[in-house]
Amino acid sequence: MTALSLHNISMTFPDGTQAIDDVDLTIKRGEFVTIVGPSGCGKSTLLRIISGLQQPTSGTCEVNRKSLGYVFQDSVLLPWRNVRKNVELNAELQGVPKEQRQESVQKAINLVKLNDHVTKFPHQLSGGMKMRCSLARSLVSQPQVFLFDEPFGALDEMTREHLNDELLNIFLQEKFAGLFITHSIQEAVFLSTRVIVMSSQPGRFISEHTIDFPFPRVPDIRYSAEFAELCGRISHDLKLAHA
C-alpha cells in the first residue's frame, strides 16, 4: 500500500538556489527509507515539501497529510510548556479529547525515557532530552507516514543506539511508512529497508541500496561483516556525492 509518492519534484528558491532536482520516490507502509547526503543538499527541504510546509517549484506529491508525523531537525518545543504539556501538543491541536490522549502521552514519554523529567521546562533539558521530547510529541498521534529530520544527530552514541532500537520496535508495531534523514551511515543501515544517497547542488538521488536484514533486528547486526560491507558501499557513494 503506497503511503507516499513523489513525482518529478524540483525546488528552486526565489534567490536562485536549486535545492532539489527531479526527485522521484515511493514509500509503502512498512517501508523505512533513509536519505543520506552532504549538508545543504536539500534533505530538509524535501521533507518540508512532503509535509506541505513548502510548495515545490514543480512536481507532485501524494501523501495523506492528516496522518503525518514530522520530527524536525531542531526540537521546536514551546518554551512556556513543560515536557508533558509539550508532548501533548500535537494531539491537543488535532482535537483529541484530554482523557483520550493521556494514555498515549504517557506511553510516548515512557518510550523516550523522559518519565523523570515531565515537569521540566525546555530550558532545563539537555539537547538530547529536547529531541526525545520532540520525538515523543510526534509518536502520540500514531501517524501512518513518519518523517524524521536527523532526530538523533545531537545525541551520544549510546543513547542514539538505544533510541534506534526503540524506533525499530515502534516501527514494527505501527507499520508506518518512514522517511528518515541522518548523517550516520550506521544508523541508516541499521534502521532502513532502503538507503538513498543524495548529491548536492542540485539535490538528486544518485544511488539506492536495499537493506535485507530481517526484522526484528537485533542490535548485534551492527557488528556483522555484511553490515560493514553495506556501510562501505554507501560511504563510497557518499564520497561521490560530495565530489
Next chain:
Amino acid sequence: MKLSSQISQNRRISTIVLPVITFIVFLSIWYAYAKFHYDNPVQRRNALPYPHEIFTDGFLPLNDKVNGLRPILGYMWPTVKVTFLGLLIAVVLGVFVATLMNLSKGIEKSLFPYAVILQTVPILAITPLLTELFGQEIGVRLVVTVLVAIFPVMTNMLFGLQSTDRALHDLFTLNQASRWTRLIKLEFPSALPSLMTGIRIASGSAVIGSVVADFFFAKGEKGIGYYIRTRQQQAIQRPEMFAGTITASLFGIAMFVLIGWITSRAIRNWHDSNLAIRQSSFKILRPLKGN
C-alpha cells in the same frame, strides 16, 4: 558551595552598597552646591533648600492640613488612581489593537501611521482641545495617561506577536491549528515577554503623564501634580514642592518594581526570554528572595 554562597553574598551586598554610595555622593554634591552657590539662607531656601529641610519642612509637619505628609498622600490618591486605571486601559486597548494589526496586514498598514503620529503629538500643546472634549477633571487626566501609555504597549505587543518563532508556526501549521488556536496557544504566550517590556515602559510614561496632567487639568479631585505646581509658584515653599515631587517619583519607582515583579513571575519558567530581564537592574528584586 561555600564559595558560591559567598559570591552571592558579595553580590547581594554590592546591589545594596553601590546604590547607597551613589546616593551619598549625590547628596554631598547637593549640599555643597546649595551651600556655596547661594549667599544667604533665605535665598538658598527659596531656590534649592538643603535635603534635610525638604524632610523637616516638606514632609514632617504631620498635622498640617495644607502642607506636609498627610495632604501629600491625599493629593497622591487621585494620581495613583488615574495612573493605574490609565495603564490598565492602555494595556487592554494596546493589546487589542496590536492583535488586530497582527491578524491583518491591512489593519496594520491603515492604523500604524496614526499610532506613530499620536505618539509624536505633544499632548500638552493640545490642552485646549482636550479641555473642550473631556473637561478639566479626572476624566481628561485619564485620557492623557492612556494616550502616553498606549504606544509602548501596542508596539511591543505587535513586535512580540510578529517575532514568534517560524518553526513553532510550522508546527502549528502541520497540526492544522485554526487562526484562533494559533493566536491563543502560540502567539500570545510568545509575545508575553515583549508585552511586559512594553508595560514596563508604559508604566513610567503613565506616572509622568498623570502627574503632568494634574498640572494642567486641575478641577475636581486634584492630584499631586496640582500640589507640586501650586507650591512651585511660591518661592518660600520650595521644600514643600520637593516633598511632593519626591513622593511622586517614589510612586514611579514603586510602579517599576511592581511591574518587574509581575514580569518575573509571569515568565519565570522560561529562562531564555527571562534572561534579559534577569540581567537588567530588575535583579534588585531577586537577591532578596535568595534566588
